[in-house]
Amino acid sequence: MSRTRTARSIAALAAASIGITVVPIGMQTAQAAATPEGFIVDFQNSAHRLVHVSPGLIDVSPSFMDAQSSPSVVALADGNYEESFQAADHTLWIANSAAGGQQFRQNCSPNPVPEMPGTGTGIAVDAKGQVRVAWAESGQESGVNLTVGVQPQCGFTEGAILPGTTPSVAALDPDLGGFVSAWVGTDHLVHGKETGHAAFTIDTHPVAPGTSPSIATDNVSTGNHWKLAYQDTTGHLVTASSNGPLDVTPSVLAPNTSPSVSHVGRTNIFEMAFVAADNSVWVDINGGGHPIGAGLNAAPGSSPAIAQDRDGSGGWEIAYQRSTDHHLVTADSLGNRFDSGQVMEDNTTPAIAALKPTNIPPFMGTGQWQFDQQPPDNGFAAYAGSWPHPILALPAGHVIQLTYPVVGTPDSTLLFVKAGHTTAECGDPSAVVALREGVGSLTAPQLAAIFGTTRPAFFPGAPLFERFCYIGPNPPAQVFIGVTTG
Structure with a gap:
């Protein structure tokens, strides 16, 4: 910084x-x-x-x-x-x-x-x-x-x-x-x-x-x-x-x-x-x-x-x-x-x-995408986060997989907001993509619905940004999801 x-x-x-x-x-x-x-x-x-x-x-x-x-x-x-x-x-x-x-x-x-x-x-x-x-x-x-x-x-x-x-x-x-x-x-x-x-x-x-x-x-x-x-x-x-x-x-x-x-x-x-x-x-x-x-x-x-x-x-x-x-x-x-x-x-x-591809090879690896709790939106517990986090000095790359591992919040589901929608629409099933804790990962069509592409790109100074609603007991201050890039 x-x-x-x-x-x-x-x-x-x-x-x-x-x-x-x-x-x-x-x-x-x-x-x-x-x-x-x-x-x-x-x-x-x-x-x-x-x-x-x-x-x-x-x-x-x-x-x-x-x-x-x-x-x-x-x-x-x-x-x-x-x-x-x-x-x-x-x-x-x-x-x-x-x-x-x-x-x-x-x-x-x-x-x-x-x-x-x-x-x-x-x-x-x-x-x-x-x-x-x-x-x-x-x-x-x-x-x-x-x-x-x-x-x-x-x-x-x-x-x-x-x-x-x-x-x-x-x-x-x-x-x-x-x-x-x-x-x-x-x-x-x-x-x-x-x-x-x-x-x-x-x-x-x-x-x-x-x-x-x-x-x-x-x-x-x-x-x-x-x-x-x-x-x-x-x-x-x-x-x-x-x-x-x-x-x-x-x-x-x-x-x-x-x-x-x-x-x-x-x-x-x-x-x-x-x-x-x-x-x-x-x-x-x-x-x-x-x-x-x-x-x-x-x-x-x-x-x-x-x-x-x-x-x-x-x-x-x-x-x-x-x-x-x-x-x-x-x-x-x-x-x-x-x-x-x-x-x-x-x-x-x-x-x-x-934009021209840079000479830096794409970042490949796994990490945790941090989402911070936002003010409630239309009654929903809203979260937002960017990948990579500003403290991570990563080169350009693509997100190829997102998972919601078991992290001590049982019976919780994340409703990822599709492109063109907001967390105020989390009550509309057509506006969100649901991912339950510990149940697999987002599919390619689901990634496309959220980001507009199956391989959303991030660049230095231009991170990915996403929002979701948390459905479950006791919404935490922060939620971490697994991210795989390549």
Whole structure:
């Protein structure tokens, strides 16, 4: 614990010495199955705060964002992530999870870097660890190259950008490094710039008003392909690529929404997420579009974000604002659905990235998960606990088995709360999973009902969190259950 505080203090002092404004990490609320395993999602909530949702953890940042702007996030090779966003004072900010979640305002000495109101940012990192941030500044598409660790410096411009639009950027060849960016020019056409190549313009099919392009690369040295997607003035999804013709797809998008594109697993295969004209959320893989599921609709004016699974298997995860309650929700290619319970700001877009597996081997072993008694909830004896306990400095891993051994509390049963439910619902059998003392362990389907996956993951700084109700005589102050990880 003291080591973490010391690292943050050192980071803050170092930042102050070079003229960066620093904001510490925000209020954290651990929640089971807040997102699917292995992803980070950033978004602006209805109170205009930047929110991070990662496995089992929701962090409401102290920073206020510019209304109607959207953040951007990218995974780093060491398992951390870097993000960028526009603050309420229309300045560019960067955060790095390795720095304890602290947020740094970028300065072009001695002044902060300004952003055009109502626009978002783009962020990418290449294999050499260089970070590129793209944003709209004073009518120009601007960029800055940063080293991980957040060094303040002035940026550069790549061309005129249409007010109210957001640029997109992606990393290129893992051997050579570099980036490719795309934005909407004042002529309403898509413009782009690729490291080592001349600037390009898509001189047909102008971009629909109020929308922005998205670009992604397959990031392989054998081809270095990129694909961009956008909505044209006829409402159609249009794609362009580094090695193919312009494609006007039959898919029609909802007004004022933009698509998101991601590489998915194989060379030159890309998946796009978008909101169709009826507000249903769709995916399109190389021109074949379909809804992601019945009744999965986005709020009008909001756009989705897509990322590939971190194992490169070809799976995907989509984050979007749900139409009914405006919550940030996610859906994946296996049919899993997750509700963060967090209300998004309208007319904004979330950002999503697959966290990279770290080089630390997963923690394998057994232990005791400590649950502490909470105030009674709707008449039930409620308990809550996190794994691993904060005093345990464990690397990342997965929980693969939970047991309730005989510990001197005969005739007791634990009612584990399923994802999306609370201890106030322990009287509803459909909202809980029961485990009696000394009777076996939770099954894989039961783990999935509680955590949203049969192998819930925990990470340093992002433990698993769960709640249950205790049914039995004399509820103790603490309950310990057996946990096996691998």
